Amino acid sequence: MTDINSLFKKSSESSTAGPATKKRRLDDLSSLLDKYKSGTSDDSSLPGPSKVRDDLDDNVAENADLPDEPLEDEEGGRFFGGGLSEEQKDVIDFVNNYDDQLGDEKYDKVWIRKQISKLDRIIKRNTQQRVKFYDNPSKFLDSEEELDRTIKSLSVLTEHTELYPAFVxxxxxxxxxxxxxHENTDIVVGAIQLFEELTDEDVQAEEADLEVLLTAAAESGMLDELIVNLTRLDDSRRVRGSEDKPIREGEDEEPERAGVFQILNVIENFTALQTTTDILLVNNSGKGGAGDTSLLPWLLQRILVKEKPVSQNKQYAAEVLSIILQKSRISRLHFARQEYNDKNLGELSGVDALLRALASYRHFDPPVEDVEAVEFFENVFDSLSIVVQEDLGKDKLLENEGVELLLMIVKSGGKHGKARAVKVLDYALSSGGSSPLAIDFVNNSGLVPLFKQFMSSRFAEAKYHRSAEKGSVSHVSLDALLGIIGSLFRNLPESSEQKLKLVARFVEKSYEKIARLLQLRNFTTERMDRTDIVIEGERTAFLKTKPTKADDLEDWESDLEVRDAEWYLQRLDNGGYRLQLIDIVIAWLVAEDGDDDLGIKTEILKQLKEGNATLNDVKNTLEAYRNEIMPKSEFEEGEVSSDANEDAEQRYEASDLAEMLTVLMEFL
Incomplete structure (x- = not known):
């Protein structure tokens, strides 16, 4: 039987709608979004409006010997009439009147009903003809083309987003x-393209109208169909090979690649709302509780396809996953919990898949010129950073030997990989429930690369501390290193072999690491002093603007409250946060050497005195930090669990941290 998809493409290319369905390569992501929009053709052989040729010189040569004709000034003559016959005038008048009618067309609910009724008729006619002429695709080709054009015509809704509710x-x-x-993939891709255009952020629809459209799409099963088509439009067969659907010689994968890209674009548009983001990975409609939408296993399998160079769709799959995980905690927990048994990959979890994707970069960074590979690399690290902040994610990281892989990257990876791996470890160790990870960190010789980075000569330069770390991915973050050290002190069991190894690092080589820690403190306090001078000047100037009228006082006080919050954040960014991390480590060192048996406390006091500071200054930092994080409401016993309310878990963690700070202050 003739392939209807190929037949449909051939006919489209030779029709006036041809340019609208001509596929473009995915080299430019932005150009792909215009893939099925109408274009113009320079091929004069195509039917449609005639191409005007410039034959002026030929006409002049042909008429050179003809006598000049006088211009006729009377009305209806050549001057006023343009040399047109009455029949030609009638044609032009008809076209002008038709254009005026189109311009005056009213887009309202009546128009919506007419368009949907028209679409319904065309769909039914196409279905009937497909059944009747199932063995002769050319017989239903016209209805297929008409359906394709009708779908594209609905894109005018992007200019009338207030009609979204009526459309639904x-x-x-x-x-x-x-x-x-639909059996024709061009029709499928056209429908996907239409919905992508309707939900694109550039459309600037009202949130209420967009919510109606996205919610209805989720409830109508459209999301499920999109996910089904991700498998149907298999864009990676040529790379990985496929026994079920082998690539044929001469077969073009471009349409399928375009379709996959557009589906991923639509899925990203679903993340505009929290309610629709939460259902992208998790299906809560089943009686047996939360299930899988099948999007997650597809994303995991797609990012694990080995490609060189990395394709745009592989990168986009990783990006969509990171966006969903960042916006939806329900999805994060589901991602960490789910296990899959893939015929090609074996038993697989979400964290395991991310670690496998990063394993390829354990000794080097992706080349800078390979933009897709760099973005893929960063998106996978982002997803891992998000998931390991959950207790379930920490468990999976430990179970899949993730700490060992991350330390391998810190030891021998590229510059960007080292910086990213350190941040992931900081997130993984940052809570009070990370004791198993902390033990695993030390057991895998993590202290060696940790303190090698900590003693980097870059941190000993004063210029490094004059400005905030701007989230650079090209260098290891000092704040992340300090965070890891503080978390190890907090999470390693008391008097354990691992904690003794950590303390010993600060004693060896004549307390060089304590000297570095106090050097960092001096740099940080100097920067904070400069910031405090600026803030105090701004605050003093603002206080002078206090109004005398009671009516204006309320607004002024509200403005002052906002500015105080901004000044507080400015102080944190300019050393306040780092000072908290440093002083927590100092307090832990003093606490671990309570009787000064190791000489740690004596060394700290000496170094503090050289910087005109005392342990009381350290205590003041911890006290201010404790007051900032102390929960405003108490939590109930048993309120916190892996599936509990996120606010309750945050209050529990803050309360636990505040209690730790209180204990440390007693040693100071």
Missing amino acids: EHEGLQMISSLLA
Whole structure:
């Protein structure tokens, strides 16, 4: 039987709608979004409006010997009439009147009903012809082309987003959703393209209208159909090979690559709302509780396909995953919990898949010129950083030997890889429930690369401390290193072999690491002093503007409250946060050497005195920090669990940290 998809493409290329369906390569992501929009053709052989040729010189040569004709000034003559016959005038008048009618067309609910009714008729006619002429695709080709044009014509809704609710009410969205199961992949891709345009952020629809559209799309099963088509439009067969659907010689994968890209674009558009973001990975409609939408296993399998160079779709799959995990805690917990048994990959979890993707970069960074590979690399690290902040994610990181891999990257990876791995370890160790990870960190010789980075000559330069770390991914973050050291002190069991090894690092080589720690403190306090001078000047100037009228006082006080919050954040960014990390480590060292048996406390006091500071200054830092994080409301016993309310877990963690600070202050 003739392949309808190829037949449909051939006909489209030779019709006036041809340029609208011509596929473009995915070299430029932005150009792909215009893939199915109407274009113009320079091929004069195509039917449609004639191409005007510049034959002026030929006409002049042909008429050179003809006598000049006088211009006729009377009305209806050549001067006023342009040399047109009455029949030609009638044609032009008809076209002008038709254009005026189009310009005056009213886009309202009536128009919506007409368009949806038209779409319904065309879909039914196409279905009937497909059944009747199932063995002769050329017989239903016209209805297929008409359906394709009608789908594209609905893109005008992007200019009338207030009609989205009416479009949903009259089942227009349901019809578009049904086309995702169409046998012709061009029709499928056209329907996907339409929905992508309707939900694109550049459309600037009102949030309420967009919510109606996205919610209806989720409830109508459109999301499920999109996910089904991700498998149907398999864009990686040529790379990885496929026994179920082998690539044929001469077969073009470009349409399928375009379709996958557009589906991922639509899925990203679903993240505009929290409610629709939460259902992208988790299906809560089943009676048995939360299930899988099948999007997650597809994303995991797609990012694990080995490609060189990395394709845009592989990078986009990693980006979409990181966006969903960042915006939805339900998805993060589901991601950490789910296990899959893939025929190609074996038993697989989400964290395991991310670690496998990063394993390829354990000794080097992706080349800078390979933009897709660099973005893929960063997106995978972002996803891992997000997930390991959850207790379930920490468990999976430990279970899949993630600490060992991350330390391998810190030891022998590229510059960007080292910086990213250190940040992931900081996130993983940052809570009070990270004791198993902390032990594993030390057991895998993590102290060696940790303090090698800590003693880097870069941190000993005063110029490094004159400005805030701007989230650079090219250098290891000092704040992340300090965070890891503080977390190890907090999470390693008391008097354990691992904690003794940590303390010993600060004693060896004549307390050089204590000297570095106090050097960092001096640099940080100097920067904070400069910042405090600026803030105090701004605050004094603002206080002078205090109004005398009672009516204006309330607004002024509100403005002052906002400015105080801004000044507080400015102080944190300019050394306040780092000082908290440093002083926590100092307090832990003093606490671990309570009787000064190791000489740690004596060395700290000496170094503090050289910087005109005392242990009381350290205590003041911890006290201010404790007061900032102390929960405003108490939590109930048993309120916190792996699936509990996120606010309750944050209050529990803050309360636990505040209690730790209180204990440390007693040693000071």
